[in-house]
Amino acid sequence: MLQGQQVALEGRGISTLNGRGMIDVDVHPVVPNMAALTPYMDEYWRDQVVERGINTIASQNYPPNAPKTARADWKQASKVGDLQAQLLDPWGVEMAICTPLYGTQMVMNADMARAFTRALNDWTRAEWLDRDSRLRASIVLPMHDTEHAVEEIERLAPDRRFVQAQVLVMGETPAGKRQHWPVYAACVKHGLPLAIHAGSCFRHPVTSVGWPSWYLEEYSAQAQGFQSTLGSLITEGVLSKFPELKIVLLESGVTWLMPFLYRLQKTWKGTRFEIPWVDRPPIELVRDQVRLSCQPFDAPPEVVPRVLDMLGSDDMLMWASDWPHWQYDGDQAIPPGMPASLLPKLLRGNALATYARLREGVAA
Amino acid sequence: MNVIQPIRGRSKPPAATLGLVDVDIHPRMKKPTDLNPWLSQRWRDHLATYGIRARHGFVGGQPPFPKAQPMACRRDAWPPGGGTPASDLDFLRFQLLDQYGMDIGVLNPLQPSGQGDNNNEFSAAMAFAVNEWQLAEWTRKEPRLRGSVVVPYDDGQASAREIEKRAGDPNFCQVLMMSRTAEPAGKSRYWPIYEAAEAAGLPVAFHAFGYSGWAMTNGGWPSFYTEEVSEHAISAQNQVVSLVVEGVFERFPKLKVVMIECGFAWVPNVAWRLDQHWTQLRGEVPHLKLKPSEYIKRNIWFSTQPMEDPERPEHILDLMEWIGWDKILFASDYPHWDFDDPLLALSGAISAEKRRDIYGGNAIKLYGL
Numbered sequence: 001m002l003q004g005q006q007v008a009l010e011g012r013g014i015s016t017l018n019g020r021g022m023i024d025v026d027v028h029p030v031v032p033n034m035a036a037l038t039p040y041m042d043e044y045w046r047d048q049v050v051e052r053g054i055n056t057i058a059s060q061n062y063p064p065n066a067p068k069t070a071r072a073d074w075k076q077a078s079k080v081g082d083l084q085a086q087l088l089d090p091w092g093v094e095m096a097i098c099t100p101l102y103g104t105q106m107v108m109n110a111d112m113a114r115a116f117t118r119a120l121n122d123w124t125r126a127e128w129l130d131r132d133s134r135l136r137a138s139i140v141l142p143m144h145d146t147e148h149a150v151e152e153i154e155r156l157a158p159d160r161r162f163v164q165a166q167v168l169v170m171g172e173t174p175a176g177k178r179q180h181w182p183v184y185a186a187c188v189k190h191g192l193p194l195a196i197h198a199g200s201c202f203r204h205p206v207t208s209v210g211w212p213s214w215y216l217e218e219y220s221a222q223a224q225g226f227q228s229t230l231g232s233l234i235t236e237g238v239l240s241k242f243p244e245l246k247i248v249l250l251e252s253g254v255t256w257l258m259p260f261l262y263r264l265q266k267t268w269k270g271t272r273f274e275i276p277w278v279d280r281p282p283i284e285l286v287r288d289q290v291r292l293s294c295q296p297f298d299a300p301p302e303v304v305p306r307v308l309d310m311l312g313s314d315d316m317l318m319w320a321s322d323w324p325h326w327q328y329d330g331d332q333a334i335p336p337g338m339p340a341s342l343l344p345k346l347l348r349g350n351a352l353a354t355y356a357r358l359r360e361g362v363a364a
Numbered sequence: 365m366n367v368i369q370p371i372r373g374r375s376k377p378p379a380a381t382l383g384l385v386d387v388d389i390h391p392r393m394k395k396p397t398d399l400n401p402w403l404s405q406r407w408r409d410h411l412a413t414y415g416i417r418a419r420h421g422f423v424g425g426q427p428p429f430p431k432a433q434p435m436a437c438r439r440d441a442w443p444p445g446g447g448t449p450a451s452d453l454d455f456l457r458f459q460l461l462d463q464y465g466m467d468i469g470v471l472n473p474l475q476p477s478g479q480g481d482n483n484n485e486f487s488a489a490m491a492f493a494v495n496e497w498q499l500a501e502w503t504r505k506e507p508r509l510r511g512s513v514v515v516p517y518d519d520g521q522a523s524a525r526e527i528e529k530r531a532g533d534p535n536f537c538q539v540l541m542m543s544r545t546a547e548p549a550g551k552s553r554y555w556p557i558y559e560a561a562e563a564a565g566l567p568v569a570f571h572a573f574g575y576s577g578w579a580m581t582n583g584g585w586p587s588f589y590t591e592e593v594s595e596h597a598i599s600a601q602n603q604v605v606s607l608v609v610e611g612v613f614e615r616f617p618k619l620k621v622v623m624i625e626c627g628f629a630w631v632p633n634v635a636w637r638l639d640q641h642w643t644q645l646r647g648e649v650p651h652l653k654l655k656p657s658e659y660i661k662r663n664i665w666f667s668t669q670p671m672e673d674p675e676r677p678e679h680i681l682d683l684m685e686w687i688g689w690d691k692i693l694f695a696s697d698y699p700h701w702d703f704d705d706p707l708l709a710l711s712g713a714i715s716a717e718k719r720r721d722i723y724g725g726n727a728i729k730l731y732g733l
Contacts, residue, residue: 067644170583204579207602210547216645224598228581259629262672271432271590298637
């Protein structure tokens with residue numbers, strides 16, 4: 001086990017830690033096409049898919065052939081065997097949380113989104129969870145109808161292998177808005193963190209000044225989406241109202257966080273009359289309730305110690321491979337510059353502390 | 365936060381040995397008809413009849429998120445002789461220029477300047493009038509003040525014509541845009557602005573604000589003024605990314621961009637993120653010959669107010685170090701409620717030599733003052 005060990009990591013990849021109980025909080029099973037999901041739909045929706053020629057709803061957030069979408073050696077990512085062969089077995093990962101990104105959350109028709117998202121979650125359960133006991137999964141939520149989202153939590157929460165709920169960072173309305181609160185209440189009721197993953201539902205341009213030309217800009221804009229979303233969760237009072245709720249930011253980058261909060265907290269000192277329910281400094285709320293995956297980290301190695309010093313907490317970062325996205329090469333899955341002293345928490349401890357359901361059946 | 369300034373003797377920050385330059389002062393008109401001398405009858409009528417029509421739901425450009433204070437101003441900034449804050453040159457001299465021994469103040473007129481109006485032709489007429497008004501009412505009366513060339517930025521050609529009119533006039537030291545344009549600022553529709561500004565040797569400033577017509581976050585409209593204030597920094601991030609990735613600085617390598625009232629703590633992480641993901645995605649953007657961060661380092665300056673407020677002062681040093689000490693410009697944002705007092709704004713953790721450059725040295729070099 002990692003606990004208490006000092007692992008010299010200089011110049012070595014994660015495979016040197018093989019078998020030491022790493023928990024990967026962000027792996028992306030890839031749905032190959034709609035035909036893979038139709039077995040999990042009722043007759044009406046199966047018929048709709050066929051009759052309307054809905055062959056794929058792959059997400060524009062990750063254009064299938066773009067370099068970021070899949071590493072050259074991770075192009076096959078639609079079967080559990082791919083994950084086992086490329087990641088779980090060679091790196092000795094103890095548990096991994098599946099976070100599918102197929103475009104079911106983006107569908108405009110709320111009934112269709114509900115049906116497709118149910119199918120996606122059932123596909124994940126049958127074709128991934130049932131086939132490898134190391135896997136856990138996220139309840140992907142059809143967020144454009146709050147009742148549907150709550151219903152999906154209620155439907156799947158009894159299966160303890162679903163360890164969190166999952167939404168995309170850019171939705172139709174900011175995440176903190178009150179109409180979403182029944183979803184957060186359901187998360188709390190079932191002990192599920194809310195995972196917010198990079199990606200847009202494309203209800204709005206990916207920047208507040210319109211549509212950019214280049215995918216590089218679009219991918220960069222995830223960091224702005226996370227800032228706005230976190231700002232919304234704080235100012236609307238979600239963190240204050242649901243102190244037990246953990247928010248997990250996935251594939252968010254890390255380095256934007258504190259500079260954003262430095263401004264928000266300063267503003268709050270002058271405008272807190274507007275949001276009196278925010279009765280603690282925003283940075284404190286975030287340190288208590290917000291966690292982030294560490295891929296990508298978005299900093300050159302030489303500044304990582306200073307960035308971590310600003311973060312001011314060893315409890316917030318969780319390791320993720322982000323399989324099969326291309327964030328690093330080979331097995332360099334720990335951001336260069338991470339101090340070895342942080343590894344026990346980064347690779348395992350923080351995930352166990354964040355996810356009550358991961359702790360079930362795991363030695364402390 | 366909006367504390368009325370205690371009465372104090374006049375005093376210049378001791379570290380400002382190269383001069384005190386304030387790059388963000390907001391002059392206001394005394395009354396809506398102040399621009400009439402420079403508007404044609406048609407546009408006077410338009411202004412009186414339809415008024416400012418920003419890309420949101422409220423008349424007269426009044427903000428969709430009510431400010432924290434009346435007109436977002438310091439309570440003590442209303443001139444004793446009447447009128448709105450920063451509409452009275454004598455009181456501005458008394459409360460700002462003389463109070464702190466300012467050597468140069470840069471004017472950034474905000475609404476009702478007509479910038480970002482739904483009607484580009486009206487916006488162009490207003491920009492001309494606002495620029496004439498700056499000359500007549502401010503810079504010709506007070507040699508310490510410099511104007512900004514207000515442009516109807518969503519019409520690139522009309523903006524370039526306005527810049528060409530003002531080129532060589534020492535009363536103007538920069539071109540002024542708002543940070544929320546109708547499209548990302550790097551798009552080619554804005555390139556005539558950059559071409560004209562580069563030719564005229566004028567930096568292009570993006571001042572936080574404006575309404576693009578799109579939702580204020582990429583996930584929809586927020587609820588609170590508190591969020592809107594944060595969103596200024598976020599839209600500025602998008603604009604820096606767009607300017608860099610579209611290749612504006614490759615095409616206009618001598619262009620100088622100044623981000624005003626956008627904060628600066630985000631600059632290092634935006635640059636790091638761009639560099640990191642450019643390593644995988646550079647095949648998409650072969651027009652970029654340098655790493656994204658190198659364009660930011662070479663071509664973009666940042667003003668101080670409102671400075672992000674880290675928990676420990678050494679972290680402001682980290683952030684400024686990563687941006688570059690020669691790229692940071694002092695701004696007060698007078699007469700707004702979140703005004704930064706020149707005597708108090710810069711942390712004592714910053715060395716006197718670096719404070720000297722931030723107070724004035726960097727701006728003097730940038731603007732050639």
